Amino acid sequence: MTDNAQNSDTEDDNWGVLGELPGDFMMWVLIASELLVFGAALLAFVAVRATDVTGFAADQQQLNQTAGAANTIVLVTSGFFAALAVSASAKFQKTRARVMLAAAMTLGLVFIGVKGIEYWQKAEAGIGLDSSPFFTFYYLITGFHAAHVIAGIVIFALVSYFDDKRNIETAAAFWHMVDLVWVILFPIIYLVR
Amino acid sequence: MALRTLTQAWITLVVLSVVTTGLTLVSEHGTSRKLLIAVILAIAAVKARIILTRYLNLSQSPFWTRVFDIIGTVFFALLYGIYLVGGAA
Secondary structure (H helix, E strand, O other): OOHHHHHHHHHHHHOHHHHHOOOOHHHHHHHHHHHHHHHHHHHHHHHHHOOOHHHHHHHHOOOOHHHHHHHHHHHHHHHHHHHHHHHHHHOOOHHHHHHHHHHHHHHHHHHHHHHHHHHHHHHHOOOOOOOOHHHHHHHHHHHHHHHHHHHHHHHHHHHHHOOOHHHHHHHHHHHHHHHHHHHHHHHHHHHOO | OOHHHHHHHHHHHHHHHHHHHHHHOOOOOHHHHHHHHHHHHHHHHHHHHHHHHHHOOHHHOHHHHHHHHHHHHHHHHHHHHHHHHHOOO
């Protein structure tokens, strides 16, 4: 074994269990951070709900559950295409990877479109950020999440151009985190009453 | 991750999402409502685990799968505990 190979082995060993994480380590730091932020926000939401169960239930009735449920299917399907893009990229199928990223981005735009309709309907009904504690949480949490969806779409557009395997894998990991947050966020804000 | 595994994960996620939506059509109060919410949160936990292990490929590391399982269980237990303190609407 050469010195370089020995050094490389030693560096890999130094990562310990951290080296077991798939993909880019820093992306996992980001994923953990984002999960902590959204997790804390959702716990705060449920804690404040406990002080006004009736008020939260009445406000929740004004949400469009069908739109939220549809968006769940849109986002998990988008995540599926992102995972397929990673798989294609690993096999050096660049065109297929780009097509899969385009499909993921399109569904991301559909998600934002549906979310926009939801916000527009609320605005039409005179419901804003300061209408009630429920809607303050609703706008802050779903708005922060929607900002991540938009960021994910931009990142996908970038890695469609700079399309090496590592870039696509890292972008997809970010997208799956956004997907993961939504599947937890949706039932808590839209359904729990 | 193999195409078959990813496709199975996606189908499971879609089916669980449809089941969740169906459950919300059930109008229950009191204890039944609390049980319904427990089921809805459990489904959300399962969906989160599928995304982590299949889409994010965490299943390749039993150690990190266990870590996220523990954190997820604590999170959802805490969430449901706080929900029970407030009670069902």
